[in-house]
Amino acid sequence: MNNFIIKEIINDINKGLPIDKLKFRFAPEPNGVLHLGHVKAIYINFYLAKYFNSKIYLRLDDTNPNSENIYFVKNIIKNIKWLGYEYSRITYTSDYFGILYNMAKNMIKNGKAFIETKYGKKIDDIDKNLFYFKYMKLGHYKDNDFVLRAYTDKSLPNYHIKNPVMYRIRHKKHYRTANKWYIYPTYDWAHGQSDYIEKISHSLCSIEFQNHRPLYNWFINNIYNKEYNFYKPKQIEFSRLNINNIITSKRYFNLLLRKKIIKSFNDPRLITLDSFKMKNYNPEYIIDFIKINGFTKRNTNIELEKFESYIKNRIIKITKIIMAIKNPIKVILKNFSKTKNNTINIDNKYKISISKVIYIDKEDFKIKHNNNFFRLSFKNYVRLKYYYAIKAYKIKKYKNKITKIYCKIYKNINKNRIRSTIQWVSFKNKKSTYIYDYKYLYIKNNKIYNNKDIKIKKFYIDKNIYYNLKLKKNYQFLRIGFFNYFKKNSFLKLFNMKKKY
RNA sequence: AGACUCGUGGUGUAAUGGUUAGCACCUCAGAUUUUGAUUCUGAUAGUUAAGGUUCGAACCCUUACGAGUCUACCA
Known part of the structure; x- marks a missing residue:
């Protein structure tokens, strides 16, 4: 694999970043379940850690008590394990609430952060700022009464990230810190600082955070202490995996659940990892699919069929084949002669039954047809899979619908004259x-x-097959x-x- | 509207100023086939546009056009 991320890291190494200082992290917010899109972020981080033989953390980025819970934390841990990845440590942004609070206090003292009231009024005096900040933390004010903002400067190009919010008041129980905190850091304040605390060297994220990178760097520069962590973490963005119109948003999954369109996150109509696990997909296939699609900065749209055919072409080689009939129609084999037990051995592994009357699929028979039709008719010889060739010579109708097809068996027909092979099930031995x-x-x-x-x-399907089915197998x-x-x-x-x- | 980012066949990617722009999927042919599947062989098809720099440009510069993201007390 070769992509701009690896190149950028190697470039950093060439510029003097020691290779043993490399460290990566996968940092999802536990506000939803993992899906195919996440595998991209997971893969690249774990790939880099392996490639450079460096550490990788799983960090639960839990700064918003409104949307996060332990269920999603467990889901994330479980699914990363299912994908087969092992991280060096699991960490939580909420573990750094104390450190972040102290860093923010220093920002106030340095005149880099200030309190703003809900009416948009800015508090100027540093001591007053510290006072309000302290009592915000202790829960003396209501939600939205005050926020702590950073006092950014003109070095930041985007006006919208000027004076960004660092803390907001939330009287809400956090799933880990419970009611210890009444203020919660925002993403912009918490994320880069957590990278810095953990000494992450490269913080990979998706493309929508590009606009935040100047702010990311600005915050890091403000808290930078070269004795703690000489190397500043670096944010690198890559584009996320989009699949046509398919839902690739955690928030939408949650909405679907609330609206009762889905009952659980392993609903097969979703591309969640839970659903893939349910379908018994090999996680390796999913990872390989991510790999072949590569990493760039451009906005892409991958067709769902591409994913499906990729998985299909892999599992076709290992799955057992069984014959099944969806829309049955009776076929009478006129010159059928009984064989020993009336069974057919398949690869000496299992047996299926054969009888004078069998089911085939309605779609596999046509009375009138053109030359492009290869299946059963009065004209075409077709092979019954694992058995002989047959050809129709008569049909029986009831109320204008075909009820029975009479066929003759041809044991010694020239192979070249057989136009196709179709599936069938013994009528006697069928099982729904x-x-x-x-x-x-x-x-x-x-x-x-x-x-x-x-x-x-x-x-x-055939009864013998039915009794030998194994649960969870494809x-x-x-x-x-x-x-x-x-x-x-x-x-x-x-x-x-x-x-x- | 502004800021940031990105434009390579239909799709996803590779080519770090130096052969004829490579690979995979899709599509279409042909071969194989007891699955109209799979497998194999081949074909079609591309650097958004216009300038500039250069012996030489997909790559560097300018402009235009197009697309995406952001302009939240979400991440």
């Missing part, structure tokens, strides 16, 4: 099973699509797609087979 079908939730013009319930569809339904056997008698669709007709 269910699949959960769905489409990914997506958003267009603020409207949520595919938010209807997941559909349950009935399929038929299967290929021949010519249909891929499914995960996620609970008794139920499959979860992963994706459809590519079809050219």
Whole structure:
């Protein structure tokens, strides 16, 4: 892998940053569950740590008690583990509340920060500022009564980050510090300083923080103490992973849950890691997918199909194939002769039944058709998978619908004359099973699509196959797609087979 | 509207001023195939535009155009 981030770090090393001072961090806010987009940030940080043989921290960036909770912390820890990554330490921004408070006090003393009232009035006197700040902390004022702002200067190019808020009052229980604090630091104040405290060398984040970088550096310069940490952390931004219209926002996931469109975060219509785990995706495939897409600064839109086909092409090589029928229609095999036990051995591993009457899929038969139709008809010879070729010679209709297809078996037909192979299930030995079908939730013009319930569809498979199914295992339904056997008698669709007709 | 950032085939990336702009996916052909899948071979297709610097520019400079982010007491 080669990208601008590695180049920039190597450049820093060449300029004198000792390689043993390199340290990275993945710093999510525990206000939602991890999804495919996060894997990008996780991957690059852990990759760099491995590449440079340096430390990496998992830091829970928990500065906002309104939206964070322990459930999300656990979800993040669990999913990073599932991806197979190990960090050197787990840290919490909330552990630094005390240090950050003292740093802020120093900022006030140095005339670099001030209290502002809710009416926009600025407190000038340093002692008064310290007084208010202290009593803000002790909970003497209501939310929004005062804020602490940094007193930035003209060196910052963007006017909007001038005098940014460092602390706001929140009478809200924090999931870790409980009611110890009544003021909470903002991202801009807490993040860079936490990097500095932890001696992170390169702080990677997504592109929307570009505008904040001057402020990031300004804060660091103000608290800089070369005896504690000689090297200032550096923020590097890269663009996030966007998948077409697919929802890639933690906040939206939470909204979907509140609106009861989803029942849990492992809903298959989401690209959360919980959902991928549910689908039994190998985390390696997900990481490889991130890897092939690379790291740049430009805004990108990746097609969901690209992700799906990437996973598909990997699992196709390892999943067991079973035959399943969705829309059954009876086929009578006229010259069927009984075999020993009427079973067929497949790869000497398992057996399926065969009988005079079988089910095939309605879609695999046509009375009239053109030359592009390869499947069963009065004209086409088709092979029943694992069995002989057949051809239709008669049909039975009831109320204008085909109910039965009569076929003859051709044991010695020339291979070249067989146009295709189709799946089937013995009528005698059929077993019904269910699949959960769905489409990914997506958003267009603020409207949520595919938010209807997941559909349950009935399929038929061979009884012998049914009794040997293993829970949580992925299967290929021949010519249909891929499914995960996620609970008794139920499959979860992963994706459809590519079809050219 | 301003500030910041980014523009390489349809999509995602590579090429750090030096061969004919490379790779992967998609698409389309052909081959293989007891899955119209997979696999294999091949084809189509690209430096946003106009200037400038240079022996030489995707790369450096200028301008235009286009896209994204931000202008929160979210991160």
